[in-house]
Amino acid sequence: MNSVPRQRLVVIGNGMAGMRTVEELLRRAPVRYDITVFGAEPHPNYNRIMLSSVLAGEKTIDDIVINPLSWYAEAGITLHAGDPVVGIDAKAKIVTAASGRTVAYDKLLLATGSKPLMPPLPGLELPGVVAFRDIADTDAMLKAAEAKQRAVVIGGGLLGLEAAWGLKRRGMPVALVHLMPTLMERQLDVEAGGMLQKDLTERGLHFFTQGQTERVLGDTKAEGVVLADGRSIPADLVVVAIGIRPNVDMGKAAGLDINRGIVVGDDMATSDADIYAVGECVEHRGQVFGLVAPIWEQAKVCAARLAGDNVATYATPPLSTRLKITGIDVFSAGKLAAEDDSDEEVVFRDATKGVYRKLVVRDNTLVGAVMYGDVADGGWYFDLIKGGADVSDMRDRLIFGQAFADSGCCGGAKAGMDVAAMADDSQICGCNGVSKGAIVAAITEKGLTTLDEVRAHTKASASCGMCTPQVQAILSFVTGADAAAPQAMCTCTEHGHDHVRHAIVDQRLKTQDAVRKALGWKTEDGCAKCRPALNYYLLCAWPGEYVDDYRSRFINERVHANIQKDGTYSVVPRMWGGLTTPDELRAIADVADKFQIPTVKVTGGQRIDLLGVKKQDLPAVWADLNKAGLVSGHAYSKGLRTVKTCVGSEWCRFGTQDSTGLGVKLEKLMWGSWTPHKVKLAVSGCPRNCAEATIKDIGIICVEAGYDMVIGGNGGIEVRVTDPLVRLSTEDEVLEYASAFMQLYREEGRYLERTAPYVERVGLAYVKKRILEDDAGRKALYARFLFSQSYAQNDPWAERASGGVDSHEFQPLAVVS
Amino acid sequence: MNDWIDIGTLADIPRLGARTVDTPLGEVAVFRTNEDEVFALINKCPHKNGPLSEGIVMGRKVACPLHNWVIDLNSGQAQAPDEGCTTPLPLKQEAGRLYLGLAAGKKVAHA
Structure with missing residues (x-):
């Protein structure tokens, strides 16, 4: 036992800075302190930086929790969340919380963060005005977004832009008011700020730059804002995101030296030697x-001091900035522009591609970088700035990035990061403050081999994910695996998907066991990653011969319904081309009544979703739907989902062809097929494209002269507009060409790869070669598709409703009471 | 003291699959591996209560259908780096029949 009694550390502030300090402290001196943490928010410690991703719907609150409540318990930390400290008696060394609780300390750590900066505007107190600072603010914004109201965001810096974009993603019309002429003027030069504004305007944000907000409109709630030049902008939600100011309340309460913030020395101690402070x-x-990087550094130094290290000192590191708006890449570090005649600017601009770079060089060293569009080299420039390296011998190539600058030629052989040349303390992951050295150490000490493992153990690239390519490159470098080598399907094998598929066909492997034996699988029966993939590859390669293995399918495909978060299922009957009949609708209504199905919803694929069906009811639900002629819509499958149509020439005054009829024909031809990932089609009757064919896997757009076929679109997280493939003149041609592309994707797409990444991987030129330039090859693809379909088109619901297949799936084995 | 309750036969469970048993403890998932070993767990993933009986069985593990946590069938422990545990229950095979160990005094009715 330790004979020295533990000291008492009280931490005020349960945010990122405070808990990072505690984590570092526990690592250095796990038993030195009894730790008590007070937090004003009723939540465990979360990643505040990622609130913008929560707002944009890319993450949930659960995803951004850094330390769950169990972490506090395991570390022996007493947490009082939702109980803010209201008083500090620095002489008696006691803190008092709002609840009246008092706790004595030996050392006190202030990590109270910041408050949103609120301008002195009339109307700021109205309901509907929020800041963007914490979970409560985010919730308020999400609630407003649900009501699809209009929003004004005041402030065009990082936070304001991320708030505006998040609200836009949630479907709100958003206007942004910014005091300065260009956006993010503290991090970007005029050129990059202008490009950013142009891109965001194209994405539907409205900007009012050089806009000084004068007041918030409204009597009982916010109704908009008025600018000093008289412009007025109506809005139901006003988000103020013009900046932050240090929250110094606790410092004042303790009688510490305060300036703009709580003043600390290089040792992170305040004017009271027993009180430390970190963060905003x-x-x-x-x-x-x-920004987070210097705060992590403060946490490290503060923890060292608390652990008894008397020499650790803090110095602010150079800072870099990135913007978290999906699809918009911005990076800046150091100086934004030349400051005098001895500074030089090197600029690269490609307006068509939307790429811009500016480097600021001083005395043969790099002192600043601004990048827009392509920021892959941001980390490298940042390292050059931090290291102060002499760049004179690569100056003329510097602007083109690391691969080019290092190789001195066209760079092809050495594209990507030079991991070997990178210093161990180069920071790779800004969100979590993980250096190259830490990643390398984790990989070697723990024998990590996959990106997921590296994320799990180091947190590198686990937050915003922007540094994923760098982490991947380090992993390849350390493990010696060739970065260009295909990624293994899973940990059961070192073979990639393409190799396995070729082996299945070349060696005529017809069962999963045969594949695993022939290719040296490390596991007897595979895993949840490789089994579904092998099952699909075998089904695709040997139609009619391979017997589908239901134990290798995800639950949705096994029970032909979609599992929901509460363990119930959703059921979607097929509506061919989006057409239905009164009888079908009556049957659906009757089923919903009979089985007390709580939610009935029209889907984006033009059919009806019955949500909340109990598993044991599924066969009876299907039987009733089957009786009305309805079959499975495969809304759960890696296979053909829907063919969306508009009404076309039958009714529409603009329609050029019978788009509905063609959609029905396509759906009747393709339903039941299994594919690497889901496949959605659409047929629009004219170029107005009401069926949204240009974001589908295969789209047909009817024109007077025939049918334009487009491929590889996607409306999901990564929106991708289709590539035009060919104009066809008859419906029969459409069926043939669409089937041929479908079969090409079935044979070459990797499991869980949609057509959009497939087309990007193989290239449109390749698809054209196979489908357009090789008539015999296309006809062979079409024939193989039809052959495969002859085994695929059995309604899975009918098979199960009749009790013929898997009846055991739907009943408990026994009931014990 | 456990009662050993007859819940059915090995053949009632598909290989690499699972069935459920309704008990006073809640739903219990009974798994059968490729090697015909059987295991019983409370049918709730420690992560978000996903029904483990609906997951893909591999070796002596099952992948939860909701978010792919991998749970050890023998111990109920989540595979690192995930952390958590679901409760394993005693289960034995005798002469082709399966017996689930539950606290004394329970009866059985076959579904």
Whole structure:
């Protein structure tokens, strides 16, 4: 036993800075302190930076929790969340919380963060005005977004832009008011700021730059804002995101030296030697903080001091900035522009591609970088800035990035990062403050081999994910696996998907066991990653011969319904081309009544979803639907989902062809097929494209002269507009060409790869070669598709409703009471 | 003291699959591996209560259908780096029949 009694550490502030300090402290001195943490918010510690991703719907609150409540318990930390501290008696060394609780300390850590900066505007107190600071603010914004109201965001910096984009993603019309002429003027130069504004305007945001907000409109709630030049912008939600200011309340309460923030020295101690402060509440050498990298550094130094290290000192590292808006890449570090005659600017601009780079060089060293569009080299430039390296011998190539600058030629052989040349303390993951050295150490000490493992153990690239390519490159470098080598299907094998598929066909492997034996699988019966893939590859290669293995299918495909978060299922009957009849609708209504199905919803694929069906009811639900002629819509499958149509020439005054009829024909031809991932089609009757064919896997757009076939679109997370493939003149041609492309994708797409990444991987030229330039090859693909379909088109619901297949799936084995 | 309750035969469970048993403890998932071993777990993933009986069985593990956590059938432990545990229950095979160990005093009715 340790004979020295533990000291008491009280932490005020349960945010990122405070808990990072505690984590570092526990690593250094796990038993030195009894730790008590007070937090004003009723939540465990979460990643505040990622609130913008929560707002944009890319992450949930659960996803951004850094330390769950169990972590506090395991570390022996007493957490009082939702109980803010209201008083500090620095003489008696006691803190008092709102609840009246008092706790004595030996050392006190202030990590109270910042408050949103609120301008002195009339109307700010109205309901409907929020800041963008915490989970409560985010919730308020999400609620407003649900009501599809209009929003105004005041502030065109990082936070304001991320808030605006998140609200836009949630479907709100959004206007953004910014005081300065260009966006993010503290991080971007005029050129990059202008490009950013142009891109975001194209994405539907409205900007009011050089806009000074004068007041918020409204009597009982916010109704808009008025600008000093008289412009007024109606809105139901006003988000103020013009900046932050250190929250110094606790520092004042303790009688500490306060300037803009709580003043700390290089040792992170305040004017009271037993009180430390870290994060956005502090001021160090006249500087206050808002970005995460320097705060991690403060946490490290503060923890070292608390652990008894008397020499650790803090110095603000150079800062870099990135914007978290999906699809918009911005990076900046150091100086934004030449400051005098001895500074030089090197600029690269490709307006068509939307790429811009500016480097600022001073005395043969790089002192600043601004990048827009392609930011892959951002980390490398940042390292050059931090290291102060002499860049004179690569100056003329510097602007083209690392691969080019290092190789001195066209770079092809050495594209990507030079991991070997990178210093161990180069920061790779800004969100989690993980250096190259830490990643390398985790890989070697723990024998990590996959990106997921590296994420799990180091948190690198686990937050915003922007550094994934760098982490991957380090992994390849350390493990010696060739970066160009295909990724293994899973940990059961070192073979990639393409190799396995070729082996199945070349060696005529016809069962999963045969594949696993022939290719040296490390596991007897595979895993949840490779089994579904092998099952699909075998089904595709040997139609009519291979027997589908239901134990290798995800639950949705096994029970032909979609599992929901509460363990119930959703059922979607097929509506051919989106057409239905009164009888079908009556049957659906009757089923919903009879089985007390709580939610009935029209889907985006023009059919009806019955949600909340109990598993044991599924066969009876299917039997009733079957009786009305309805069959499975395969809304759960890696296979053909829907063929969406508009009404076309039958009714529409603009329709050029019978788009509905063609959609029905396509769906009747393709339903039941299994594919690497889901496949959605659409047929529009004219170029107005009401069926949204240009974001489908296969789209047909009817024109007077025939049918334009487009491929490889996607409306999901990564929106991708289709590539035009060919104009056809008859419906029969459409059926043939569409089937041929479908079969090409079935034979070459990797399991869980949609057509969009497939087309990007193989290239449109390749698809054209196979489908357009090789008539015999196309006809052979079409024939193989038809052959495969002759075994695929059995309604899975009918098979199960009749009790013929898997009846055991739907009943418990026994009931014990 | 456990009662050993007859819940059916090995053949009632598909290889690499699972069936459920309704018990006073809630739903119990009974798994059968490729090697015909059987295991019983409370049918709730430690992550978000996903029904483990609906997952893909591999070796002596099952992947939860909701978010792919991998749970050890013998111990109920989640595979690292995920952390958590679901409760394993005693299960034995005798002469082709399966017996689930539950606290004394329970009866059985076959579904």
